[in-house]
Amino acid sequence: MEKLLEVKDLEVSFLTYGGEVQAVRGVSFDLYKGETLAIVGESGCGKSVTASSIMRLIPQPPGRITNGTIKFKDKELRHLPEKQMRKIRGVDISMIFQDPMTALNPTLTVGNQLTEGLKQHTAVSNRQAKQKAIEMLELVGIPNPEERLGLYPHQFSGGMRQRIVIAMALICEPELLIADEPTTALDVTIQAQILELFERIQEQTGVAIILITHDLGVVAKIADRIAVMYAGKVIEVGTKKEIFYRPQHPYTNGLLTSVPRLDRREGKLIPIDGTPPDLFSPPVGCPFTARCPKAMEVCERVYPMQTELSETHQVECWLQDERANKLLASK
Amino acid sequence: MTKYIMKRFLIMIATVLIIATLTFFLMHAIPGSPLNQERGTNAAVQANLEAHYHLDEPLFVQYLIYLKSIATLDFGPSIKHPTETVNDLLGRGFPISFELGIVTVLVALISGIILGVLAALKHNGIIDYLAMTLAVLGISIPNFVLATLLIQKLAVDWEIFPAATWSSPTHMVLPTLALATGPMAIIARLTRSSMLEVLTQDYIKTAKAKGLKPYKIIFKHALKNALMPVVTILGTLLAGILTGTFVIEKIFAIPGMGRYFIEGINQRDYPLIMGTTVFYSFFLVFMLFLVDIAYGLLDPRIKMHTKEGE
Numbered sequence: 001m002e003k004l005l006e007v008k009d010l011e012v013s014f015l016t017y018g019g020e021v022q023a024v025r026g027v028s029f030d031l032y033k034g035e036t037l038a039i040v041g042e043s044g045c046g047k048s049v050t051a052s053s054i055m056r057l058i059p060q061p062p063g064r065i066t067n068g069t070i071k072f073k074d075k076e077l078r079h080l081p082e083k084q085m086r087k088i089r090g091v092d093i094s095m096i097f098q099d100p101m102t103a104l105n106p107t108l109t110v111g112n113q114l115t116e117g118l119k120q121h122t123a124v125s126n127r128q129a130k131q132k133a134i135e136m137l138e139l140v141g142i143p144n145p146e147e148r149l150g151l152y153p154h155q156f157s158g159g160m161r162q163r164i165v166i167a168m169a170l171i172c173e174p175e176l177l178i179a180d181e182p183t184t185a186l187d188v189t190i191q192a193q194i195l196e197l198f199e200r201i202q203e204q205t206g207v208a209i210i211l212i213t214h215d216l217g218v219v220a221k222i223a224d225r226i227a228v229m230y231a232g233k234v235i236e237v238g239t240k241k242e243i244f245y246r247p248q249h250p251y252t253n254g255l256l257t258s259v260p261r262l263d264r265r266e267g268k269l270i271p272i273d274g275t276p277p278d279l280f281s282p283p284v285g286c287p288f289t290a291r292c293p294k295a296m297e298v299c300e301r302v303y304p305m306q307t308e309l310s311e312t313h314q315v316e317c318w319l320q321d322e323r324a325n326k327l328l329a330s331k
Numbered sequence: 332m333t334k335y336i337m338k339r340f341l342i343m344i345a346t347v348l349i350i351a352t353l354t355f356f357l358m359h360a361i362p363g364s365p366l367n368q369e370r371g372t373n374a375a376v377q378a379n380l381e382a383h384y385h386l387d388e389p390l391f392v393q394y395l396i397y398l399k400s401i402a403t404l405d406f407g408p409s410i411k412h413p414t415e416t417v418n419d420l421l422g423r424g425f426p427i428s429f430e431l432g433i434v435t436v437l438v439a440l441i442s443g444i445i446l447g448v449l450a451a452l453k454h455n456g457i458i459d460y461l462a463m464t465l466a467v468l469g470i471s472i473p474n475f476v477l478a479t480l481l482i483q484k485l486a487v488d489w490e491i492f493p494a495a496t497w498s499s500p501t502h503m504v505l506p507t508l509a510l511a512t513g514p515m516a517i518i519a520r521l522t523r524s525s526m527l528e529v530l531t532q533d534y535i536k537t538a539k540a541k542g543l544k545p546y547k548i549i550f551k552h553a554l555k556n557a558l559m560p561v562v563t564i565l566g567t568l569l570a571g572i573l574t575g576t577f578v579i580e581k582i583f584a585i586p587g588m589g590r591y592f593i594e595g596i597n598q599r600d601y602p603l604i605m606g607t608t609v610f611y612s613f614f615l616v617f618m619l620f621l622v623d624i625a626y627g628l629l630d631p632r633i634k635m636h637t638k639e640g641e
Contacts, residue, residue: 089541090543097537103536104537105534106534107556107630116547120542
């Protein structure tokens with residue numbers, strides 16, 4: 001498979017009055033054409049910052065990409081001039097945000113907002129743009145698209161608005177769609193519809209999707225691969241099967257056991273104790289040490305190397321070291 | 332939309348009627364009458380004069396005559412300027428006051444919005460601090476102080492602009508500047524804060540993610556939303572500018588309507604008082620009516636609201 005995006009050693013920090021927050025601390029992952037990669041983690045683990053950094057949309061200042069490379073096809077995005085970056089946004093890479101109620105401008109018609117990106121990036125006539133907008137609304141399943149173009153966002157329901165936001169993101173036929181918690185603000189029945197829409201769109205257009213979420217249910221439904229983030233680092237990455245059935249990192253395991261499941265009898269939820277570390281002064285070793293049930297002395301001092309379990313499955317944890325087994329056995 | 336406008340229009344008529352009624356009774360509550368000042372007049376002459384101006388009729392009848400004159404927009408002869416009608420005086424004074432007012436509003440709006448937007452875009456930068464210092468000064472210095480200061484410096488000391496009267500565009504500079512600074516400062520501060528808020532909104536992030544050019548994001552997406560509060564206070568500002576013109580006209584010896592307004596009250600010139608008051612209130616209420624319509628045009632949600640409420 002062909003690589004579409006390669007993020008390597010990405011580091012992002014924010015300068016605040018309290019000091020420097022290291023929100024993303026060396027994130028690396030690859031994305032292949034046409035696949036769906038889910039980035040999972042709890043609030044504040046840096047998943048949204050990672051996504052915004054790819055688009056170079058983190059507010060600068062206070063945010064700053066301090067290290068790493070973001071390679072999209074042959075282009076290195078981190079140092080691309082803003083003018084060229086604008087030609088990538090919306091055209092090659094699109095992004096949609098969490099809350100459809102606020103993601104659309106209340107004072108402009110839906111048609112206007114749908115077509116403005118297209119008009120900016122391509123030389124289309126007004127009629128062609130309108131035609132394309134109608135096609136896109138049809139694609140995302142909005143009935144009577146022609147009449148709806150003249151309506152304002154407040155005349156649509158939340159689910160409809162998210163469909164419009166998706167149509168807007170796809171109108172220039174991007175190769176990559178970054179969806180930052182696209183279903184979090186919707187109610188459950190609408191969530192399922194939107195997820196099905198993602199699947200259908202991917203089938204029809206072949207767009208690759210990076211899905212940022214904290215909802216493992218969403219992940220189970222549409223992800224091909226999963227990257228689990230914790231305290232600004234990707235601690236485990238693997239295919240959906242590998243992550244759900246053979247989680248190796250204690251944190252991934254903790255995430256999975258803290259979600260209710262229908263297929264297990266012992267119905268007790270086990271939450272992960274404690275809170276994530278303060279990213280003003282992140283720990284030297286593994287950031288999960290303080291909450292980890294299997295923590296060893298080494299975890300606190302040295303950050304573990306990446307262990308390659310299969311071609312697709314990598315984990316960063318000291319338990320993978322063969323000396324760990326001996327230690328645990330002797331206990 | 333037509334129903335919205337109709338509704339606003341009816342409210343406007345009712346407002347003017349209430350103001351007119353209040354003015355009438357307040358006017359008659361002031362002791363004295365236009366005819367019994369200065370030297371004593373012959374009793375018969377006095378009675379004749381009173382009959383001529385209907386001042387001998389019961390108050391209620393006078394009120395009806397007054398309402399009729401409002402309805403026909405004919406306020407009759409002025410008592411203190413016997414050779415002229417109130418309409419003549421208004422016709423002479425209003426264009427000048429209107430000119431001063433409109434130029435002031437335009438200057439205040441345009442410069443206020445530009446200052447506010449610049450300050451918001453360069454948030455916490457030098458431009459921001461300069462603009463906001465200017466705004467605080469503008470709000471805290473009363474226009475009559477600024478007016479005398481401007482006359483002293485720009486007209487008397489440096490002789491750049493004429494000090495008074497109203498005959499050429501250069502004559503307009505100082506009065507407009509004195510009158511516009513306050514409203515400009517308020518608009519600038521409001522634009523800045525509302526722009527800052529709008530710039531953090533999700534739809535601005537969406538617009539950036541679409542790869543739109545910065546000027547498009549600012550003018551098409553941000554400014555329209557950020558101007559909503561500015562339009563809201565425009566009504567109040569207009570009232571302020573209107574009353575401000577009385578003072579400014581006096582200081583710069585501008586032959587506008589303000590003079591007649593004050594003169595009318597001082598001399599109990601009933602037709603003149605009601606003429607100027609009704610005219611001013613009608614004008615102000617009409618401006619507020621325009622502001623309401625502008626608000627509906629800017630924010631589509633407002634139209635919907637009235638539709639749903641029907």
